[in-house]
Amino acid sequence: MGARLGGALMSEFLAMGGHGLYVWLAYGISFAVLAGLGLRPIVERRRFLANARRTDEGRNP
Amino acid sequence: MGRFTTWFYRMGSPRWFFDLSRPWLVGFLVAGIVLLTVGTVWGLGFAPPDYQQGDSYRIIYIHVPSAHLAEALYVAMGVAGIVVLVWRMKLADMFIAVTAPVGMAITGIALLTGAIWGRPTWGAWWVWDARTTSVLVLFFLYVGIMALRQAIPRADQAGRAAAVLAIVGTVNVPIIKYSVDWWLTLHQPASITFTAAPAMPPSMWVPLLVNFLGFYSLVAAFLVAGLRNEVLRREADAQWVRDWVGRS
Numbered sequence: 001m002g003a004r005l006g007g008a009l010m011s012e013f014l015a016m017g018g019h020g021l022y023v024w025l026a027y028g029i030s031f032a033v034l035a036g037l038g039l040r041p042i043v044e045r046r047r048f049l050a051n052a053r054r055t056d057e058g059r060n061p
Numbered sequence: 062m063g064r065f066t067t068w069f070y071r072m073g074s075p076r077w078f079f080d081l082s083r084p085w086l087v088g089f090l091v092a093g094i095v096l097l098t099v100g101t102v103w104g105l106g107f108a109p110p111d112y113q114q115g116d117s118y119r120i121i122y123i124h125v126p127s128a129h130l131a132e133a134l135y136v137a138m139g140v141a142g143i144v145v146l147v148w149r150m151k152l153a154d155m156f157i158a159v160t161a162p163v164g165m166a167i168t169g170i171a172l173l174t175g176a177i178w179g180r181p182t183w184g185a186w187w188v189w190d191a192r193t194t195s196v197l198v199l200f201f202l203y204v205g206i207m208a209l210r211q212a213i214p215r216a217d218q219a220g221r222a223a224a225v226l227a228i229v230g231t232v233n234v235p236i237i238k239y240s241v242d243w244w245l246t247l248h249q250p251a252s253i254t255f256t257a258a259p260a261m262p263p264s265m266w267v268p269l270l271v272n273f274l275g276f277y278s279l280v281a282a283f284l285v286a287g288l289r290n291e292v293l294r295r296e297a298d299a300q301w302v303r304d305w306v307g308r309s
Contacts (some may be wrong), residue, residue, distance in 0.1 A: 019117035035221040041286035
């Protein structure tokens with residue numbers, strides 16, 4: 001009973017009054033872009049460190 | 062030199078920024094993630110539906126913060142542009158370089174969420190009204206700054222050209238802001254202003270405020286992180302950077 005009520009509430013929440021596609025698409029795209037913006041500096045930092053270590057080894061082998 | 066002048070010139074030193082900015086990065090990141098999570102769950106799950114638009118209006122909780130941030134970032138680049146031209150401050154030039162792609166992405170979020178919101182509300186993904194068109198111009202201004210930096214081989218000239226475009230382009234920001242008042246637009250005017258009571262109940266605008274602060278904090282964290290990397294790249298040959306690489 002509780003689970004069925006919960007499931008009904010969940011599908012009502014996901015449906016967003018018939019606008020589910022628009023709402024979830026908007027949030028999905030936005031958070032994907034934000035995640036990409038957050039990952040970029042992490043990748044850049046790793047790349048910089050890897051490069052710098054390589055150059056440093058070249059300097060004093 | 063006064064205390065402010067000393068601070069101002071120190072701020073321009075990339076190394077000083079790098080040494081100080083790590084706690085800022087952590088603080089902004091934690092605040093941004095917490096605020097955005099709270100604001101989004103609140104806005105999607107607990108704020109009441111709109112009496113005209115139903116649940117589609119919930120896109121507001123990302124659309125308005127991202128659109129506002131997209132404008133604010135451009136103004137910040139304009140200010141940095143003045144600092145570049147007047148004081149030749151390296152850190153300001155780095156700020157423009159790091160902010161342009163982030164601003165472009167945030168403007169992209171504002172445009173895409175606007176289009177998705179427009180479909181059920183206006184019946185069209187896109188309309189060429191003054192608001193949407195001026196925000197599209199903002200997007201291409203960000204692209205233009207990135208393109209200028211790439212196209213000009215000498216770094217100092219590229220930096221100055223980008224600074225000029227950053228300054229000149231800020232003219233577009235008041236146009237975006239007042240477009241809904243100056244012209245007849247399909248886009249609705251602001252629901253929340255400093256001068257009047259909000260046109261929505263607190264149960265709607267408080268989560269909007271939370272997400273607003275969340276967007277600003279999170280993107281501030283991304284910019285600090287990007288700026289730290291930019292400092293490292295440009296000062297890669299300096300002894301202090303090599304020492305830092307050795308330690309990390």
